Amino acid sequence: MADKVSHDIIEKWLKAWSLSREISPPERYQSGFKVNVGEENQKVRYVFPELNDDYIELSKLIDESWIYLKVCASPDSVKNVVPQRWEIQPAGYMMSCFGPMNSLDNYYLPEGYQLEYEKYNSTSVVKIMTDKSEQASIGRVVIVDDLAVYDRIITEANHRRKGLAAFLMKELEKIALSNTISNNFLVATEQGKMLYESMGWELYSPYTSIVIPPNTIV
Known part of the structure; x- marks a missing residue:
C-alpha cells in the first residue's frame, strides 16, 4: 500500500x-x-x-x-x-498494478462465449457475450495520460466462477499495453478485491x- x-x-x-x-x-x-x-x-x-x-x-x-x-x-x-x-x-x-498483470496461462474463454468491442471518447469497452447474444461480462478501460483506469467490471451472476472476469481483465490490459501504458488502477469491492489480488494487483488505499x-x- x-x-x-x-x-x-x-x-x-x-x-x-x-x-x-x-x-x-x-x-x-x-x-x-x-x-x-x-x-x-x-x-x-x-x-x-x-x-x-x-x-x-x-x-x-x-x-x-x-x-x-x-x-x-x-x-x-x-x-x-x-x-x-x-x-x-x-x-x-x-488498487494498483504498476506493471503487467499475472500471466494469461490460466485464463481462457470458455466454449460458448465470444468477445465484442466498443469505444467512445477515450473509453474502450470489452464485452463477453454468449452464443445467444446474452451479455455475460463487461468492463471498461480509460486511458488518462500515463494511467489505465479499469471501470465497471461486471459479470452477471449466472456466468460467474467460469474465469470470465479474469479473462476480461486481460483483454482490457491488452488495450492499455497497445497504448504503451502499464500503470493500472481501479476501485474494487470486497468481492472484486480477491480477484484482482490473484492477478497481481495490490491495495493502494x-x-x-x-x-x-x-x-x-x-
Whole structure:
C-alpha cells in the first residue's frame, strides 16, 4: 500500500471515472475534487485523497441526501469524525498494478462465449457475450495520460466462477499495453478485491464513501 496517496493519481482516476460515464470532468474543490454526477441517487460526489479538515468541515455543512463524500481512508477513521447523519457505505479498495498483470496461462474463454468491442471518447469497452447474444461480462478501460483506469467490471451472476472476469481483465490490459501504458488502477469491492489480488494487483488505499440517506432527521 502506498505510504501517501498521490493527488495526481486520484485526479487521473476521477477524470477516467467521469469519462467512462460521459459526465462533466472533476473540478478542484479545496484539497479534493467535486464531480457533478447528476443522477437521482447520486447528485454530486466529493473525493479527497486524505482525511483532513476540508473533508470534515464539508461533512458538517452538507445536510442534503444523495451527495457522496469519498476519501482515501478507512471506514473506522471516517466514522469517528463525521456527524451521525452520514451513513457509511460498503468498503471500497483503491488498487494498483504498476506493471503487467499475472500471466494469461490460466485464463481462457470458455466454449460458448465470444468477445465484442466498443469505444467512445477515450473509453474502450470489452464485452463477453454468449452464443445467444446474452451479455455475460463487461468492463471498461480509460486511458488518462500515463494511467489505465479499469471501470465497471461486471459479470452477471449466472456466468460467474467460469474465469470470465479474469479473462476480461486481460483483454482490457491488452488495450492499455497497445497504448504503451502499464500503470493500472481501479476501485474494487470486497468481492472484486480477491480477484484482482490473484492477478497481481495490490491495495493502494482503503476508500470510504458516506452519504445521508433520504428522510434522515438532521
